[in-house]
Amino acid sequence: MSAVGARDQGAMAALYDRYSSVVYGVALRILRDSAAAEDVLQDVFLQLWRNPGVFDARRGALGAWLAVIARHRSIDALRKQKPEDELPETVAINMDLENGTARRRVVEKIRAVLQGVPQAQRSALEMAFFEGMTHSEIAEKTGEPLGTVKTRIRAALITLRKAFAE
Amino acid sequence: MTAHDQFAEDLALYALNTLTGADKAALEAHLAGCAECRRELEQLHTDISLLALSTEGPAPPARSRQRLLSAIAQEKPAAERESRRSSAWGWFWVPSLAAVAMALVAFSLWRQSQDLNRRIKNLEAQNSQVQSEVQHAREVANLLTSPEAKRFTLIAANARPQPQAKAVYMASTGKLVLLASNMEPPPAGKAYEVWLLPMSGAAPMPCGMFKPDSKGSATMMGPGMPYGTEAKGFAITMENEAGSEVPTPPILMVGTG
Numbered sequence: 001m002s003a004v005g006a007r008d009q010g011a012m013a014a015l016y017d018r019y020s021s022v023v024y025g026v027a028l029r030i031l032r033d034s035a036a037a038e039d040v041l042q043d044v045f046l047q048l049w050r051n052p053g054v055f056d057a058r059r060g061a062l063g064a065w066l067a068v069i070a071r072h073r074s075i076d077a078l079r080k081q082k083p084e085d086e087l088p089e090t091v092a093i094n095m096d097l098e099n100g101t102a103r104r105r106v107v108e109k110i111r112a113v114l115q116g117v118p119q120a121q122r123s124a125l126e127m128a129f130f131e132g133m134t135h136s137e138i139a140e141k142t143g144e145p146l147g148t149v150k151t152r153i154r155a156a157l158i159t160l161r162k163a164f165a166e
Numbered sequence: 167m168t169a170h171d172q173f174a175e176d177l178a179l180y181a182l183n184t185l186t187g188a189d190k191a192a193l194e195a196h197l198a199g200c201a202e203c204r205r206e207l208e209q210l211h212t213d214i215s216l217l218a219l220s221t222e223g224p225a226p227p228a229r230s231r232q233r234l235l236s237a238i239a240q241e242k243p244a245a246e247r248e249s250r251r252s253s254a255w256g257w258f259w260v261p262s263l264a265a266v267a268m269a270l271v272a273f274s275l276w277r278q279s280q281d282l283n284r285r286i287k288n289l290e291a292q293n294s295q296v297q298s299e300v301q302h303a304r305e306v307a308n309l310l311t312s313p314e315a316k317r318f319t320l321i322a323a324n325a326r327p328q329p330q331a332k333a334v335y336m337a338s339t340g341k342l343v344l345l346a347s348n349m350e351p352p353p354a355g356k357a358y359e360v361w362l363l364p365m366s367g368a369a370p371m372p373c374g375m376f377k378p379d380s381k382g383s384a385t386m387m388g389p390g391m392p393y394g395t396e397a398k399g400f401a402i403t404m405e406n407e408a409g410s411e412v413p414t415p416p417i418l419m420v421g422t423g
Contacts (some may be wrong), residue, residue, distance in 0.1 A: 009239065012234075012238060013235060016231060016234060016235075020225065020226050020230070020231070021222055021223065021224070022218075022222050024223075025222040025223045026221045028221075028223070029221040029223075037226070038227065038230050041234075042230065042234055045234050046234065046237055049238050050241070064215035064219065067219050068211060068214055070218065071214070088208075091211050092208060093216075097219070103219075106219065107222050110217070110219060110220040111220050114220060128182050128184050129182060129214070129218075132183070132184060134179070134186060145394070145396060147393055150176070150179065150393075151175060151393060153178050153182070154174060154178040157210060157214070160217065
């Protein structure tokens with residue numbers, strides 16, 4: 001990241017090669033359109049190039065942060081809303097995401113944990129995460145009480161957290 | 167329940183950028199003074215990043231890489247051109263350039279100030295709305311619970327007054343208000359106990375005790391049930407004043423939604 005801060009195009013290309021599939025994967029899943037997903041991919045990396053200081057590399061993992069930023073930007077595009085200013089400066093994660101093989105193992109574990117989350121919880125979380133729906137919108141769509149929707153979203157996230165705390 | 171528990175679920179929605187309106191304003195006000203909730207928010211961003219990482223799949227088309235590299239290559243020469251132009255004109259222009267730079271900085275600061283003002287106004291508007299809602303809720307609660315308030319129950323003309331109770335319950339907050347009227351005075355050492363009948367079919371959950379006044383009326387505010395406890399209905403039994411963990415038959419009153 002420090003090389004990117006020093007305007008090293010080669011370093012930027014290396015970062016792209018390492019993490020473009022992470023950013024593109026999130027955008028494609030949310031937008032379900034390859035051209036729109038490519039636009040988000042371009043936007044996320046161009047923002048990083050223009051303003052590398054927006055990510056606090058001392059406290060977090062770039063791969064995890066890029067995944068979160070890609071999600072936010074994709075939801076902005078999906079809902080045709082003004083880009084959110086309030087983005088996290090870092091995402092702390094105690095895993096190796098730089099190495100492609102290690103990251104694939106992490107991804108497989110995440111998917112396995114998600115498969116074990118009760119369907120109602122997973123569904124509520126996915127509607128919030130992949131469609132950017134508010135809990136009110138989810139409650140209206142599913143007919144569930146607001147409190148239940150909130151509880152399910154948090155419970156699913158906590159299940160993920162606990163699986164990686166072990 | 168602590169303030170942190172109260173905000174726990176909203177924090178998850180906030181981390182997902184799906185919390186809006188007064189809820190968002192209230193949470194942001196709490197976050198400003200609560201380090202524990204800020205730490206939990208950071209943790210939630212980590213949880214969310216796991217979900218985002220789960221989508222990693224095929225690599226993007228090769229043209230995307232070329233598109234990005236072309237874009238950043240075009241940005242760099244632009245900066246260099248500025249640099250070369252500056253050196254060609256020599257030091258003569260330094261004071262002017264400094265003035266321009268200062269003007270740009272001033273303009274940038276003014277824009278930031280405008281942006282901050284706009285945000286402050288938005289927060290003030292949201293805060294005002296929250297205050298108004300709190301005031302309204304307080305007035306309703308005061309009216310419902312005030313011993314000075316007179317209660318009137320309207321029933322069919324010529325009908326004999328029957329004991330009745332109304333329970334107002336919100337599962338998302340676990341809050342309950344019960345209004346009872348025409349209740350028989352309980353025997354010495356006894357009191358009425360209210361029970362939540364869970365939607366899940368689990369055992370009845372105690373919600374609180376009450377004794378009616380001399381006119382047979384009572385208002386009870388429940389101590390707060392666990393968040394999200396869905397109620398199929400409510401019931402009332404007669405118990406010892408100390409209360410009971412399980413209802414003692416007979417069920418005197420019952421109502422389902």
